[in-house]
Amino acid sequence: MLTKNTIKHINALKQKKFRDEFQQFMAEGDKLVSELLHSHYKIIEIFALNEWLDNQKIPENIAVTAVTTDELERISSLTTPNKVIALIEIPQQQAIDNLIFNKLVLVLDEIKDPGNLGTIIRIADWFGISDIICSKHTVDAYNPKVVQATMGSIARVKIHYADLAGLFNSLSKEIPVYGTLLNGDNIYTQTLTSNGIIVLGNESRGISEEIQYFIQHKLYIPSYAENPQNKAESLNAAIAAAIVCAEFKRRFFKK
Amino acid sequence: MLTKNTIKHINALKQKKFRDEFQQFMAEGDKLVSELLHSHYKIIEIFALNEWLDNQKIPENIAVTAVTTDELERISSLTTPNKVIALIEIPQQQAIDNLIFNKLVLVLDEIKDPGNLGTIIRIADWFGISDIICSKHTVDAYNPKVVQATMGSIARVKIHYADLAGLFNSLSKEIPVYGTLLNGDNIYTQTLTSNGIIVLGNESRGISEEIQYFIQHKLYIPSYAENPQNKAESLNAAIAAAIVCAEFKRRFFKK
Numbered sequence: 001m002l003t004k005n006t007i008k009h010i011n012a013l014k015q016k017k018f019r020d021e022f023q024q025f026m027a028e029g030d031k032l033v034s035e036l037l038h039s040h041y042k043i044i045e046i047f048a049l050n051e052w053l054d055n056q057k058i059p060e061n062i063a064v065t066a067v068t069t070d071e072l073e074r075i076s077s078l079t080t081p082n083k084v085i086a087l088i089e090i091p092q093q094q095a096i097d098n099l100i101f102n103k104l105v106l107v108l109d110e111i112k113d114p115g116n117l118g119t120i121i122r123i124a125d126w127f128g129i130s131d132i133i134c135s136k137h138t139v140d141a142y143n144p145k146v147v148q149a150t151m152g153s154i155a156r157v158k159i160h161y162a163d164l165a166g167l168f169n170s171l172s173k174e175i176p177v178y179g180t181l182l183n184g185d186n187i188y189t190q191t192l193t194s195n196g197i198i199v200l201g202n203e204s205r206g207i208s209e210e211i212q213y214f215i216q217h218k219l220y221i222p223s224y225a226e227n228p229q230n231k232a233e234s235l236n237a238a239i240a241a242a243i244v245c246a247e248f249k250r251r252f253f254k255k
Numbered sequence: 256m257l258t259k260n261t262i263k264h265i266n267a268l269k270q271k272k273f274r275d276e277f278q279q280f281m282a283e284g285d286k287l288v289s290e291l292l293h294s295h296y297k298i299i300e301i302f303a304l305n306e307w308l309d310n311q312k313i314p315e316n317i318a319v320t321a322v323t324t325d326e327l328e329r330i331s332s333l334t335t336p337n338k339v340i341a342l343i344e345i346p347q348q349q350a351i352d353n354l355i356f357n358k359l360v361l362v363l364d365e366i367k368d369p370g371n372l373g374t375i376i377r378i379a380d381w382f383g384i385s386d387i388i389c390s391k392h393t394v395d396a397y398n399p400k401v402v403q404a405t406m407g408s409i410a411r412v413k414i415h416y417a418d419l420a421g422l423f424n425s426l427s428k429e430i431p432v433y434g435t436l437l438n439g440d441n442i443y444t445q446t447l448t449s450n451g452i453i454v455l456g457n458e459s460r461g462i463s464e465e466i467q468y469f470i471q472h473k474l475y476i477p478s479y480a481e482n483p484q485n486k487a488e489s490l491n492a493a494i495a496a497a498i499v500c501a502e503f504k505r506r507f508f509k510k
Contacts, residue, residue: 115370119491119494122487122490122491122494123487123490123494125480125486125487126478126480126486126487126489126490127478127479127480128478128479128480128481128486151487151488152487152488153487156485156486156487188505221501222504222508223381223382223383224382224383224504224508225380225381225382225383226383230411231380231381231383231411232377232378232380232381232406232407232408232411233406233407234381235377235378235381235497236374236377236493238491238494239374239377239378239493239494239497242490242494242497242498243497243498243501246476246498246501246502247501249477249479250443253477253479
């Protein structure tokens with residue numbers, strides 16, 4: 001059974017200030033919770049219907065509360081609650097290890113839409129990109145809408161938050177820095193590398209001027225529209241992320 | 256000023272059955288309405304704040320009603336109403352002209368999420384794909400959420416609804432038919448053509464068995480994850496659409 005205090009606590013975690021205060025977040029649904037159970041995340045408690053619990057082996061150090069459908073509805077973030085909700089510890093931010101730049105890393109300069117961030121985390125997971133560095137003003141990765149949109153990929157991709165200008169200033173100039181810009185060069189005719197940073201900008205403004213300063217290679221996804229005067233102005237941020245990640249991987253990891 | 260009947264009529268258009276009955280839809284916001292004004296769509300009436308109307312030249316055959324911010328809120332589909340709403344005629348479905356298959360055409364086999372459909376329309380517009388054919392069970396393209404998500408691209412991309420099996424049966428077997436499938440062949444090592452059909456499947460089930468029968472070339476977007484046992488299960492439907500469209504265009508329209 002759920003106590004009033006538990007209901008209040010879980011619902012509070014829908015707001016960033018309480019996630020920051022308690023350093024906890026929630027994840028919902030069979031697939032997402034199952035993947036988090038097999039990840040480095042520390043699960044504090046699981047609230048689930050008996051029908052879900054009956055099919056699970058849950059480690060003994062995790063508290064488990066069986067709940068009714070009604071109770072699940074009272075703590076869910078979804079229109080249709082999905083069997084199980086987990087209360088999870090937000091991992092402590094660690095200093096960024098420079099070794100991550102031996103591979104491809106995504107840097108997000110103020111992605112604001114939770115669906116976009118979740119989708120970008122899922123794309124990174126698909127393409128074997130294990131680290132994403134977000135600017136301080138990027139939407140919180142532990143926002144329930146982001147967590148849901150990752151479809152479980154948050155269990156595998158490490159999310160860092162950092163002051164981007166400070167980070168770039170501290171990095172070796174030998175690490176290639178790419179960015180998607182509408183005035184960039186055709187990505188399909190540029191030399192790319194198998195490691196480095198790909199910067200993706202905000203949904204409406206793109207990459208900020210402050211961060212553009214650090215971009216060594218400006219990339220553009222050509223539109224190939226028949227009439228360049230009469231076409232979409234831009235691609236959605238997650239769509240651009242996908243096309244760029246696919247092209248880097250295609251070049252260096254032929255299968 | 257808005258009459259009660261007008262408010263009722265516009266709000267009714269948020270539901271498919273009333274869009275079907277009246278053969279009308281609504282579009283909202285400065286950018287979207289401006290692009291529709293310069294398209295083949297027939298605008299019936301515009302409801303806008305005076306500050307918007309002051310900067311527009313609207314053709315005389317279009318009715319114009321100045322509204323207050325309060326009135327706009329009462330007919331808006333958005334959390335933050337955006338200056339102008341247009342009432343627009345849904346174009347009559349015309350028989351599909353076989354000439355469209357001389358270029359690339361997208362076929363959607365039951366895309367359900369309005370955001371995904373809107374994003375796919377925007378992607379098609381970016382890549383110069385002018386026709387999309389949707390299965391009868393694909394979400395309605397004139398749903399306000401789809402229209403908004405196209406960011407204006409609905410003004411340029413033609414959307415057809417058709418019985419897909421019937422369509423495929425009637426088509427010449429010389430038109431190449433591609434489809435994205437998890438058991439397909441690496442798209443990056445396959446021969447592609449500059450024309451033909453690209454079939455994209457439903458968000459959870461992929462391409463239905465009935466339609467898989469017509470796919471001549473099964474394509475797969477390789478994941479390149481280091482551990483193929485521990486990665487995202489799939490890509491979002493719009494993300495897959497983007498990567499596939501980009502690859503077809505890259506091959507044939509080098510810039």
